[in-house]
Amino acid sequence: MSETVVFIGKVIVLIGVFFDLLGAIGLVRLPDVYTRLQASTKCVTLGTCLILFGVFLMSGFPWKALLAIAFVALSGPTAAHAISHAAHKAGVKLWEKSVVDRYQEDEKKAKES
Amino acid sequence: MKKLVLFLVSFIVWLVLTWTLYYPSLLIGILISIIIGFWFADLFTQRPRHFFQIKRFLYFLYYIPIFLYYCTLANLDVAYRVLHPYLPIEPGIVKVKTTLKSEVARVALANSITLTPGTMSVALTDDGYIYVHCIKVYSKDLEEATRRIVSRFEPILREVFE
Known part of the structure; x- marks a missing residue:
């Protein structure tokens, strides 16, 4: 029984590492700050949570791993939001093929009025 | 208390x-x-x-599998876009409106938007608008984008946090 659980844990850690790798590839391939943040946040949050869950299964159910999952899932997207907001405030441009930027339009309107 | x-x-x-x-x-x-x-x-x-209302915890438990489903979907979506040789992306920032009032609920909604397919919240305003960065813009219209992005989480989060 416990060997099966450990095996399942190893498989889950492997899947998590795969998603982390995808996040890294996205970080290299995508063109600008916002798209890179998208790829890295989504993949790294789920990947790290999966690794922690795999560790939870592998090494005798340490419940603090689940607590760590909760904190990672809370802080990952918050950090991404902070970085993207700061980047936009600092004037980092979107990729040149971007379709629309409602935020910039609204800021311009607010400045003019 | x-x-x-x-x-x-x-x-x-x-x-x-x-x-x-x-x-x-x-x-x-x-x-x-x-x-x-x-x-x-x-x-x-x-x-x-x-904190002492059981109903909110039950709704939260109901929220977790839905959230996990969209989170997995988001990762597969990113995987597809990142590994595709031509990078099928069409990014942009659109504006959506939320009717949630309390701060915690809005934060939870913004975090959920960040972890769901193709979207990331960039800024929140006090009067209930969220600027969302989409990796592929399906609609620039306010109502249409709200329906696509916000409406799948809003009813549950309202039960949990408001």
Whole structure:
């Protein structure tokens, strides 16, 4: 029984590492700050949570791993939001093929009025 | 009341982190939790009564599998876009409107938007608009984008946090 659980844990850690790798590839391939943040946040949050869950299964159910999952899932997207907001405030441009930027339009309107 | 809620939460976190019933450890945990409860009670929650309503926890449990489903979908979506040789992306920032009132609910909604397929919240305004960065823009219209992005989480989050 416990060997099966450990095996399942190893498989889950492997899947998590795969998603982390995808996040890294996205970080290299995508063109600008916002798209890179998208790829890295989504993949790294789920990947790290999966690794922690795999560790939870592998090494005798340490419940603090689940607590760590909760904190990672809370802080990952918050950090991404902070970085993207700061980047936009600092004037980092979107990729040149971007379709629309409602935020910039609204800021311009607010400045003019 | 606020202090009691924060005390309970921090003490449960302490119990899970240490994972022991060793007597001095418990004592230190209670002491630290009391100090934290007195210091930070006003920062932690505005409406402590909500912590004692079972219905909210049940809705939260119902929310978790839905969230996990969209999270997995988001990762497969990113995988497809990143590994595709031509990078099928069409990014842009659109504006959506939320009807959620409380701060916690809005934060939870923004975090959920960040972890769901192709979207990331860039800014929140006080009057309930969220600027969302989409990796592929399906609609620039306010109502259409709101229906696509916000409406799958909003009803559940309203039950949980408001």
